[in-house]
Amino acid sequence: MAEQRVHYIHRLSYSARERLVGVFVLVALAVVFGLIFINSRTSHLFEERISYHAYLKNAQGVSTESVVKISGIEVGRVSSIDIAADNRVHLELFVYKRFQNLLRADSRGALSKLSVLGKAVIDISAGSVSAPLLPEGATLHIEEPKSLDELMADLTPVLEKVTRIVDGVATLVEAVEPGDVTTTSREMARTLESMRAISEQIASGKGAVGQAVFSREVERQVGGSLASLESVLRKADQRLAEMAPLLANAGAITDEGRTTTKELSGLVVEAKDLVNQMNTAMGTVNVELQQLPELVSRMKLLMDSTDRTLQGMQRIWPLSAAVPADGEETLIEAQPRND
Amino acid sequence: MTRLWLLPLAAMLLAACVSAPEQRPAALLQGERILAMGVQSFRADDYANAATHFTQALGHYQGLDHQDGMLRARINLAETALAVGNGAAAERHLLAAAPLAEGAAAQRVQLLRSSVALQQGRYAAAVELLTPLLAGAHGSETLYRSALANRADAALLGGEAEAAAWVERYAAAVGGGADGFAARLHRFRAELARRAGEHAAAAAALEQALALYKALPDRPGTAATLEAWGELLAEQQQWEAAADRLERALHIRLWLLSRRHSAADLQRLAAVNEARGQPQRAAAQRRWAEIVAGDGRIDWGALQREVLPQ
Numbered sequence: 001m002a003e004q005r006v007h008y009i010h011r012l013s014y015s016a017r018e019r020l021v022g023v024f025v026l027v028a029l030a031v032v033f034g035l036i037f038i039n040s041r042t043s044h045l046f047e048e049r050i051s052y053h054a055y056l057k058n059a060q061g062v063s064t065e066s067v068v069k070i071s072g073i074e075v076g077r078v079s080s081i082d083i084a085a086d087n088r089v090h091l092e093l094f095v096y097k098r099f100q101n102l103l104r105a106d107s108r109g110a111l112s113k114l115s116v117l118g119k120a121v122i123d124i125s126a127g128s129v130s131a132p133l134l135p136e137g138a139t140l141h142i143e144e145p146k147s148l149d150e151l152m153a154d155l156t157p158v159l160e161k162v163t164r165i166v167d168g169v170a171t172l173v174e175a176v177e178p179g180d181v182t183t184t185s186r187e188m189a190r191t192l193e194s195m196r197a198i199s200e201q202i203a204s205g206k207g208a209v210g211q212a213v214f215s216r217e218v219e220r221q222v223g224g225s226l227a228s229l230e231s232v233l234r235k236a237d238q239r240l241a242e243m244a245p246l247l248a249n250a251g252a253i254t255d256e257g258r259t260t261t262k263e264l265s266g267l268v269v270e271a272k273d274l275v276n277q278m279n280t281a282m283g284t285v286n287v288e289l290q291q292l293p294e295l296v297s298r299m300k301l302l303m304d305s306t307d308r309t310l311q312g313m314q315r316i317w318p319l320s321a322a323v324p325a326d327g328e329e330t331l332i333e334a335q336p337r338n339d
Numbered sequence: 340m341t342r343l344w345l346l347p348l349a350a351m352l353l354a355a356c357v358s359a360p361e362q363r364p365a366a367l368l369q370g371e372r373i374l375a376m377g378v379q380s381f382r383a384d385d386y387a388n389a390a391t392h393f394t395q396a397l398g399h400y401q402g403l404d405h406q407d408g409m410l411r412a413r414i415n416l417a418e419t420a421l422a423v424g425n426g427a428a429a430e431r432h433l434l435a436a437a438p439l440a441e442g443a444a445a446q447r448v449q450l451l452r453s454s455v456a457l458q459q460g461r462y463a464a465a466v467e468l469l470t471p472l473l474a475g476a477h478g479s480e481t482l483y484r485s486a487l488a489n490r491a492d493a494a495l496l497g498g499e500a501e502a503a504a505w506v507e508r509y510a511a512a513v514g515g516g517a518d519g520f521a522a523r524l525h526r527f528r529a530e531l532a533r534r535a536g537e538h539a540a541a542a543a544a545l546e547q548a549l550a551l552y553k554a555l556p557d558r559p560g561t562a563a564t565l566e567a568w569g570e571l572l573a574e575q576q577q578w579e580a581a582a583d584r585l586e587r588a589l590h591i592r593l594w595l596l597s598r599r600h601s602a603a604d605l606q607r608l609a610a611v612n613e614a615r616g617q618p619q620r621a622a623a624q625r626r627w628a629e630i631v632a633g634d635g636r637i638d639w640g641a642l643q644r645e646v647l648p649q
Contacts, residue, residue: 304365330374331411332381332418334447334481336488336523337454338559339424339600 022316029313048097049076054109054122054140059089061120062111068093070107071126075099078122093122093140104131109142112281145277158267161260168253175246184239187232194225370399370408377415381422384558384595390419410439417451422559424599426458443478450482453489462497465489484520487512491527503531522551522560526567533571541571562591562600569607578615585611586647593639593647602632605646620646 009017056062059081068076076095084090095103104127112121122142127134134140198221377392393415400408413436420429433452440448449468456465472486487509494502506527513520525548532541545568552560569584589604605628612621627642 329378330371332378332415334450334479334485335519336485337421337457337492338523338557338563339458 018316025313025316044096049094050097050100050103050136051079051092051094052103052134052136052138052140054091054093054142055084055086055088056091056111056142056144057088058144059091059111059120062089062091062122063120066120066122068095068122068124070095070099070102070124072123073099075102075124091122091142100133102126103134104128105134106131107134107140109140111142111144146274154267154270158260158263161256161263165253165257165260168249172246172250175243184232184235187228187235191225191228191232194221194228197221198225366399366403367405367408370396370403370405373399374408374411374415377419381415381419386419386423387596390416393419406439410436410444413439414444414447414451417448417455421451421454421458423595423597424458426455426599429455429458443482446472446478446482450486450489453486453493457489457492457496460496462493465493466497469493484509484512488520488523488527495527495530506531517551517554519552519555519557519560522548522555522557522564525551526564529567529571533567533574538571538575542568545571558591558595559597562588562595565591566600566604566607569611573607573611573614576614578611582608582611582615589647593643596639598631598637602628605631608646 009020012020062078062081064078064081066078067074068078076093076099078091078093080092082090082092103124107124107127109122109124112119112123124140373392373396377389377396380386380389380392393412397409397412397416400412413432417429417432417436420426420432429451433448433455436448437445449472453465453468453472456462456468469486469490472482473490487505491502491505491509493499494505499505506524509527510524513524515521525544529541529544529548532538532544545564549561549564549568552564565584565588569581569588572578572581572584585604585608589601589608592600592604605624609621609624609628612618612624624646627646631637631642
């Protein structure tokens with residue numbers, strides 16, 4: 001009777017079997033990790049690419065990982081960054097050939113508003129069908145968003161003008177002597193007092209109004225009042241003469257203010273644009289934030305799955321020998337008191 | 340002929356032979372994970388986090404009507420409450436745990452109830468609770484040793500004549516070792532020596548206990564040893580050294596956020612500072628002791644700044 005052959009696995013010791021399984025698991029793991037590592041780089045490995053160039057003054061947020069989009073679709077990436085002869089930043093970017101039809105002579109690129117936040121995306125508008133295709137190696141025109149420094153530089157002259165206006169107003173206020181104002185107002189008060197006395201005389205009913213008006217006493221009072229009034233008017237005239245250059249200066253300041261206001265309106269428009277851009281950026285961020293709960297749930301599932309996988313792996317040699325037994329105790333051990 | 344093709348075949352066969360690991364329901368695993376996190380926090384002396392995890396676990400198991408999980412959570416909560424000196428909370432959890440506990444768990448609940456009784460100064464009640472645990476066969480060695488430690492503690496605190504005998508019985512159960520049980524034995528011996536007026540022997544035993552606790556490290560044990568040492572030194576009117584030990588103990592108790600022990604340390608420090616002619620510090624320490632002993636909110640930072648100047 002022929003000896004029954006036993007599968008070699010049954011002749012191996014338990015430890016050897018554990019080792020064998022361990023080797024297979026480790027090899028499989030190495031393959032999986034290797035695939036994960038190269039997956040991102042090889043997902044478009046066999047796709048044909050078309051290269052283009054672009055020049056920027058400020059490539060803030062742009063890296064060789066930056067994505068190129070046409071009409072919101074990811075179509076390529078920035079492949080290299082260097083400095084051109086004119087000191088501008090030279091970007092070489094590629095677009096997968098199947099998207100080349102979207103790139104036409106009238107296509108325009110723009111650096112995303114998020115570049116300030118460090119996540120730049122080059123968004124290119126799809127060209128019109130009637131325009132010719134953009135040939136390989138052509139240079140794309142890319143609009144750059146204003147940097148914070150540039151915005152600050154725009155605001156600086158306006159702030160300087162505002163400062164000058166405030167200084168002019170301060171000079172004007174300083175030129176008016178508080179003492180003169182007090183004297184003038186006191187004299188005006190006296191004049192008014194005199195006029196009130198005349199009114200009282202008239203109202204007293206002594207004789208006819210004409211007589212009262214032409215009586216010597218009244219005449220003297222009226223004369224005094226007129227003299228006071230004349231004096232006040234002379235002083236007011238003198239003050240006005242003193243203020244004339246200041247008023248002329250105020251005119252110039254007003255003109256300057258008007259010019260500044262015009263510039264301000266331009267700036268307001270720019271600020272409005274900026275706010276709109278910010279709103280767009282925030283909208284993008286919001287969309288990403290809305291996906292966060294789902295992402296967290298997925299992460300939790302993934303973590304649970306990874307946890308189970310790791311627990312399973314810990315039972316396999318050589319990890320079973322290296323990792324100590326699961327110490328997840330759920331009850332505190334009894335211990336002596338420490339009061 | 341190459342037999343390399345056997346390799347993938349063997350891998351497939353082996354994969355077929357390997358059975359999937361035991362999979363329990365996710366809800367149970369989650370509860371266990373929460374409990375395990377609590378135990379880890381407790382071991383790291385992070386009682387606040389431990390209590391949070393155990394409370395969460397209790398809620399989780401109550402939501403499943405899982406009796407064993409609820410029992411474990413209650414026992415852990417009672418341990419945590421005892422660690423911070425909150426006897427009332429420990430008692431509440433133990434009362435709720437008692438109907439759920441059977442066998443070893445029931446013994447554990449009884450042991451904890453004896454600890455609560457000791458903390459509250461009910462020594463006779465503690466002895467009554469411990470007697471069945473120490474009589475007859477005992478399941479868990481750790482539980483038996485803990486019960487003996489509590490019994491020796493009750494004998495010492497209650498002023499029993501057989502206190503030394505209980506300590507020796509505890510010593511026999513503990514044997515050698517360098518764990519918390521051995522350190523506790525040194526503390527018991529120090530206490531016996533102190534009562535016998537052998538201050539040098541007491542200090543030596545406390546020094547041994549301290550070395551063991553620090554090697555572990557065990558914060559509550561270290562603090563308890565420093566407190567005993569501070570009291571021993573105060574008895575010998577070595578005020579500076581006593582204040583040093585008590586301040587070190589207070590630092591640990593404050594770190595552990597233990598109100599009861601911190602208040603007791605503050606009172607001890609106040610007495611020492613009064614004796615060494617620092618009435619203002621003593622007054623501040625007494626004032627803080629009252630605040631800490633109460634139920635109100637405590638500014639631990641302010642307490643440390645005022646009472647324990649760096």
